[in-house]
Amino acid sequence: MLSTILISFAIFAVCAAITYRGVQNRRHGKSSCSCGGSCGSCGCSGMCHPGREESAQR
Secondary structure, three states: OHHHHHHHHHHHHHHHHHHHHHHHHOOOOOOOOOOOHHHHHHOOHHHOHHHHHHHOOO
16 A cells, blocks of 8 residues: 555656746747757648747738
């Protein structure tokens, strides 16, 4: 029973750390965009950088 609690806590801690890191990256403007930095040619650039597409059209 103790081992189950410890393993569950370890899994929860890993999930919490991953979520925290993702939130921090998002707040600092980093994204998980897979286009390699040239988002202008990426079909999903509107999802990663919604503000840039609007300002480019003005």
